[in-house]
Amino acid sequence: MMRHLISAADLTRDDAVLILDTAEEMARVADRPIKKLPTLRGRTICNLFFEDSTRTRISFEAAEKRLSADVINFAAKGSSVSKGESLKDTAQTLEAMGVDAVVIRHGASGAPFRLATSGWIDAPVINAGDGTHQHPTQALLDAFTMRRRLVGRDAGLGKDLEGRRVTLVGDVLHSRVARSNVDLLHTLGAQVTLVAPPTLVPVGVETWPCEVSYDLDSVLPKSDAVMMLRVQRERMNAAFFPTEREYSRRYGLDGERMAKMPEHAIVMHPGPMVRGMEITAEVADSDRCTVVEQVTNGVSVRMAVLYLLLGGSEPATAPTRVEEK
């Protein structure tokens, strides 16, 4: 693995499987009386959040604490795009305080990459979501959830998502979750289809390793997992779609549509859900919907990432698939 985790595209198939397998072990920790491992004792991790995201921050914090790391939460909200020095100065401040890793969430695409490559700091950088670019740990937790549900908890160990059909629905244009998922799912052998109104599909999508469809109903029966992306109501005002009602009618997932999915297929959502917009309450609360599991899995996956990046003198190397030596 690389020193940093900036983009899901940086992960090889073996890296990703190693993370998912490690996460399965981490998940067992949650079932124990003492939900803590001493592994990162004495290491300081800073959660540097330039953008509000209580969910992601708490998830990382839980993962860090379960690994016994010392945690510093730094909410640098408000200054995100005002003046660039804030990122550099903040980074150098953290470096001076001796942090061993930085988990960064930033509104500007590329900020984590810049932090990792600019020479401002030495510490490993983990991207917790940057602008409309990447959110690699989200993609990993999604893949983890899919592997558990579609392949099996034990049966999935060492396996990828070869041949599984995953459909992502919604605001692809503004979604870092979509970008990360397309990259990672492709690496793991899944077939990805994006479904969105054409206004919410980026120009240039043609080079992505996935299909694009504008017709949700035709794709649902051929999906093993359907991931609904959050659609912000404000997009309506920028003419991405006419009305909330029209969006829901064409791209929202309701009970009737869910019935078109195969028996085993699951419904996913990175949260927070906009009920009534992209997903109805009926679907969100059904047992096919993995939203709550995704949150739980997020902690395990982040523990795995933190361990594999920081648990040694250098990051872990994934074993190659050729077993015979």
Next chain:
Amino acid sequence: MSKILIRGAKVLGGEAQDVLVDGETIAEVGTGLSAEGATVIEAAGQILLPGLVDLHTHLREPGREDSETVLTGTRAAASGGYTAVFAMANTHPVADTAGVVEQVYRLGKEAGYCDVQPIGAVTVGLEGRKLAELGAMHDSAAGVTVFSDDGKCVDDAVIMRRALEYVKAFGGVVAQHAQEPRLTEGAQMNEGIVSAELGLGGWPAVAEESIIARDVLLAEHVGSRVHICHLSTAGSVEIVRWAKSRGIDVTAEVTPHHLLLTDELVRTYNPVYKVNPPLRTEKDVLALREALADGTIDIVATDHAPHPHEDKDCEWAAAAMGMVGLETALSVVQQTMVETGHLDWAGVADRMSFAPARIGRATGHGRPVSAGEPANLVLVDPAYRGTVDPADFASRSRNTPYEGRELPGRVTHTFLRGRATVMDGKLA
């Protein structure tokens, strides 16, 4: 003033000749000229061109003297072989009155490194709503003939039409920064494959092309001439080519960076590659080179845009747009146009001196290298190969996209009316 004999230079890349400069003018061009009483510059193997003229420079003074001043900017210009630069109007305060343009003009005179011809704003405060006093700026000591809201597009069709019409009275030209503002809200880079991957707001080619299409039609309709700043897309080339074929009086410029760099570089998220209009694709770069070669694009202009270090030492979205360019322009043109066979040196002289001087009505610049002409000259060593080191720049800013890149050619001497501003590669 003393005499200077430039011996054995290839004039406009042609036969080796001697050029005798006496005072402010070229006294004689020929072979075996007498060196008597003259300082001799041995220029065998070097190319002698008329002093370069940049129709698009940001000198930042007044207002952003932390990035550049008229003095540092013109020193950079001289280093790059320029004898005249047109200073863009987006200063603080904006150059939208006779007072500001005269100030810039005077600062240029005082600096003495090259002639500074201020460009006047088209609209008050570059706000696109109310015409600035174009006539007053023309009538001022600065004698403004080029008007531009560069940095912003004159997007209101009526204002653009009126400006095009109005400047006809005194032979002015409007230089349009073609960028449809609504299509480029939040734009961070060229919209395409790379922006889709990087998740950076897209600046679509159509935002430039639609404005150019509108403006050439407006220019035709009102019988005025229009100049297109930093044309950057293959589609824009097609529109200008079509307009010229219809006889529309349109001229266009391309920057050195758009002749060389592509949006693939943005993958580094390094803001030195952040510029407006953005770096485009390989296909665009090739089309721009073709168009500059065949004359569809008339000139190379640097869009020299100095920014202080801190405005680039940050995340992409927070970074300022722009690159310095005066000191690398000729080298980039040599690499992209001369060494690729698109242009010979006479062509370079046309695109970087004759044509820009003609478009901007820069008196005494862009003249032939012949007896009786003002001695605005530049000597280039085309065999030189070197790596760009921003620490060597005369500009106050260092935001070059070429740091560490090997570029060919080097300006060894620049003469402004017979006086060396650059001598043996060093500022005089």
Next chain:
Amino acid sequence: MDTHEHTDEARPVLEAPDIARVLTRIAHEIVERAKGADDVILLGIPTRGVYLARRLAEKLESITGAKIPVGSLDITMYRDDLRMKPARAIGRTEIPAEGVDGRLVVLVDDVLFSGRTIRAALDALGDIGRPRAVQLAVLVDRGHRELPIRADYVGKNLPTSLRETVKVLLAEEDGRDTVLLGGKSAS
């Protein structure tokens, strides 16, 4: 390649029948010391300790006729030398449904050396529950302890020099059963 390699070639110190025999002996010792082994749970330390624990469990079952819970306890996350090597893949921890509380946990590993692995295992065990007692069974004790730890059941005491290597091969993982005493490893 080390030019002395051929002279320092690894030689077997236990062969398959020896391994089977010592495991049988250890099983009997466990039954004897645990007075019937009815609250015994075996936890193997990955990788080879897990196979040894399973083999021991089979032998215990054949002796006692009772089902012996067997699981695995990965100690990677509890190691004290994590920061001296690249991060390594972690092994499986599987605690039998019966849990460890109030039971006699017998930790099973292939080689006892510095004792640090066992120290880590005790820490790991402490986070899982509170056994009645913890014992240790190893196939080979090669000495050189760095911590006050000893094994309760030892297959073979093997005096070694620090520069020698001991390698346990098991059929489940390596295709054959043998314990090799290696030549001086390049330090």
